[in-house]
Amino acid sequence: MTDSKPAKAPDRMASLASLCKRRGFIFPSSEIYGGINACWDYGPLGVALKNNLKRLWWQSMTQWRDDIEGLDAAILMHPKVWEASGHVENFTDPLVDCKTCKGRFREDQLETSRCPNKPSKSPKACGGELMPARMFNLMFKTHMGPVEETGSVCYLRPETAQGIYVNFLNVMAPSRQKIPFGIAQIGKAFRNEISPGNFIFRSREFEQMEMQFFVKPGTDEEWFARWRAARMAWHKALGLNAAKLQFHDQTGKELAHYAKAATDIHFEFPFGWQEVEGIHNRTDFDLKRHMQFSGKDLSVFEEATKERYVPYIIETSVGADRLTLTALVNAYAEEEVKPGDVRTVLKFHPAIAPIQAAVLPLVNRDGMPELAREVVQGLKREFRVFFDDGGAIGRRYRRMDEAGTPFCLTVDGDSLKDRTVTLRERDSMAQSRVPIDALAEALRSRSAFEPPAV
């Protein structure tokens, strides 16, 4: 067994970002051109990790239950959508300009911002005169069609939720769903943040996983409570450390104007407790706004009670990039295996690990590489497997620890005689012999992801 010693908080994000670059998880976008602020590219291991999280969320929401339908709405929507949603009017930050240094700052973050001319001082204390604040809209604006004119303005969506609201009846009718039911969507959203940061925690281009659950008014508090519990249980089933998860119930001024209740699920990052997911009771605010702005009736008729009503909406909203970062932070450890020998290891749940199993010939002769290739062939249709014959076996184990690979399957001399391999477990580093024919079942049972039912 090992002694787990996490790196100290201030170093932890730097160590993680460095690992991410070195191992091909995540790197700055357009890096050969000096990067582009707050946009990130996912390399081979990163895209696999993120895809696994997206797939498990999607299956949990749509495939494994029968009351949620999938949707994939376009990023470019009719501009009226953003009038109805309130984003054109209200999705703004207050910005102030400094007459002296020409810097531009968020008025609500002056204390923590720095003057470009006097980096040791905040803009409030550097001596320059600050202009009155102006409101700056965070939506990216573009033009559709061949003419740049007011009539052709459209926006990159700042959230995926509105695509669900405007399609509510388009989904309900053909799917033969009845209230209560939900619509789930995964997709990109864009916010022209003034202060992005903390690696991929807050970026200008990001991916949301949102589920909007439509319920009868009066049942909304019960459904809010159920989804609040269900989403926390889901994160724990992913292997997130329960001690680093907590609810943050919004109260008073924190609550958005449309929300009757809102809870965030917080995770303890090296830079503090921060939101990973939000569960909101949005009432009938959104559908009523779209009824008002589109002139279309979005109410439903309940056959059993002959009632007509506009449904309430319980929203669960989690960022795919943010969850990827959470999974990385949660998994990252530096462990002293024996005195002076520290390994870096990513302890991902096997269901989300980029590589589920590495297949390693002990040495590159005597038929071991050939048998290892055969093992790969037998597993790769179902599992994410990786063949590695480069270097000493100990070094290969460490490389797989760093990539977060939960199982190493080593083909050695005995394998050629009895068709068994050594299965080495990443976290305990325990080894056992498993027949080649039993490997698929061994990986399957060890990789199962079982979130509790709502």
Next chain:
Amino acid sequence: MTDSKPAKAPDRMASLASLCKRRGFIFPSSEIYGGINACWDYGPLGVALKNNLKRLWWQSMTQWRDDIEGLDAAILMHPKVWEASGHVENFTDPLVDCKTCKGRFREDQLETSRCPNKPSKSPKACGGELMPARMFNLMFKTHMGPVEETGSVCYLRPETAQGIYVNFLNVMAPSRQKIPFGIAQIGKAFRNEISPGNFIFRSREFEQMEMQFFVKPGTDEEWFARWRAARMAWHKALGLNAAKLQFHDQTGKELAHYAKAATDIHFEFPFGWQEVEGIHNRTDFDLKRHMQFSGKDLSVFEEATKERYVPYIIETSVGADRLTLTALVNAYAEEEVKPGDVRTVLKFHPAIAPIQAAVLPLVNRDGMPELAREVVQGLKREFRVFFDDGGAIGRRYRRMDEAGTPFCLTVDGDSLKDRTVTLRERDSMAQSRVPIDALAEALRSRSAFEPPAV
């Protein structure tokens, strides 16, 4: 058996679009606001179909072979990328304005365009004076950061390929790949098309599945031929009708300036033979342009021969939306089951069908719904299954034909005694009895997707 009578060509796209709306495959984006030109939303069946195609492409490229790595680059890239790629300068269409009707037309499509004032005539023949052509760039432009100024201009990527080129070394190093190897990516791209159309065939927002294979110069022609054959074989393995697929080898002026060779895979749509996928030998054009514009060395050193060279690139590029449309057109049939009785059926390969199996209690009593629910429980972790107890069994079969569901599993009175169900095959409408315990294997073997190895 049935007599297959496809709808006549001119009606076929209209019938398909109508089915797509009615059954929740695809509908116009922001429809309650009158739609937004050439953007589309995918409903529950559509997103499932498209996701299945994306997943199979991704697995075929990355999981099932060991010489291709995955990548997910940001949509917003450094603007210099588009100078290097030539898009800022050359990604343009020639537009002409009419002084009389104020219409704006593509100069190379004047014959088929229509004057808004005299819709029976082309702009050339309506009498209005046409202004000289001006070049219009098809990239969507936006601004990043809080100030709209020249320095903050950025673009929505018009193709995903450049994200792969600029990350070539970022992927190669950590993945320990050597030439030849490939990088695969799925992601959105945007083109401000003047003349979008043919449903989801050409839209302004679309998703690409691109794989760039890096090879040693001199081996490029061999790899081009291999990928050309492999991609055609892949589409056939998906169940696309071989008689509706053909190669179109580009020659002379068709070839892009950077291409040494280019082949399109064409499919016969109701609106003619059109490109589904392109396989291009892009030479070292792209990497050399990025070397020139970034000042970074993107050459590789081959240990065995001590040679240093800039790799050639063989590109395979297919649109996820276009492939979804191809799968829909390919699957769509109206069949006369018996005189006067026509069924609409989508004959998807089971691997891509939105619903793989429907579970149907014959009647809603005597324990049949309960047993049907038990069957659903047993299958839904692995398969996309759907429970339907609404209406006569014949109507439910027809609904599933229209959704493209390859298998219906009917729970009847006998099922309660012997724990078997009727498995009804969509295409042949043949029925057989299958033990409940054998259903998973029956679905698995019937749903296998086996593209030939390259």
